[in-house]
Amino acid sequence: MMKIAVRYFSRTGNTKKLAEAIAKAVGVEAVEVSAPMLEKADLVFLGSSVYAAGVDSAVRNFMEDNNYRIGKLVNFSTAALLSSTYDQVKKIAELNDIEVAEEEFHCRGSFAFLHRGRPNEEDLAEAAAFARRVVGFKA
Numbered sequence: 001m002m003k004i005a006v007r008y009f010s011r012t013g014n015t016k017k018l019a020e021a022i023a024k025a026v027g028v029e030a031v032e033v034s035a036p037m038l039e040k041a042d043l044v045f046l047g048s049s050v051y052a053a054g055v056d057s058a059v060r061n062f063m064e065d066n067n068y069r070i071g072k073l074v075n076f077s078t079a080a081l082l083s084s085t086y087d088q089v090k091k092i093a094e095l096n097d098i099e100v101a102e103e104e105f106h107c108r109g110s111f112a113f114l115h116r117g118r119p120n121e122e123d124l125a126e127a128a129a130f131a132r133r134v135v136g137f138k139a
């Protein structure tokens with residue numbers, strides 16, 4: 001059976017909401033990137049976001065420390081302005097020999113007065129449907 005993990009970094013809780021919706025959809029726990037990865041996973045949903053245009057170093061550290069435990073990475077993200085963290089995560093992945101799925105999930109994340117309430121229920125439902133699609137479950 002395919003082993004799935006959901007990992008995330010979330011400073012203000014937005015990406016954590018996506019992580020939890022995705023984890024619930026695929027039947028695992030959402031775990032912060034700072035927790036050690038104890039076993040390999042065929043598929044790792046990795047959630048991140050941007051702070052002054054960059055993903056947090058905790059995300060990079062997670063990928064560096066666990067590259068041989070990650071079968072394939074699926075990116076998901078929230079941001080106020082940037083359209084996705086995909087390019088940044090993909091670049092780090094390439095440096096660490098990690099395969100990244102082409103499909104990804106991104107939605108707006110609230111920041112100050114911008115995008116209040118995002119991710120909202122609709123975003124979370126879309127994230128869950130995305131995750132089920134990726135792992136091949138019926139939506």
Ligand SMILES: Cc1cc2nc3c(=O)[nH]c(=O)nc-3n(C[C@H](O)[C@H](O)[C@H](O)COP(=O)(O)O)c2cc1C
Nearest residue numbers: 010011012013014015051052053080081082109111
């Ligand atoms: C310190 C800080 C800097 C940010 N810089 C950016 C940025 O450069 N571009 C952007 O699109 N969003 C930026 N944001 C907005 C966050 O990416 C957005 O709120 C995101 O949903 C936060 O995710 P999190 O709650 O999981 O930490 C910034 C947020 C913070 C707190």
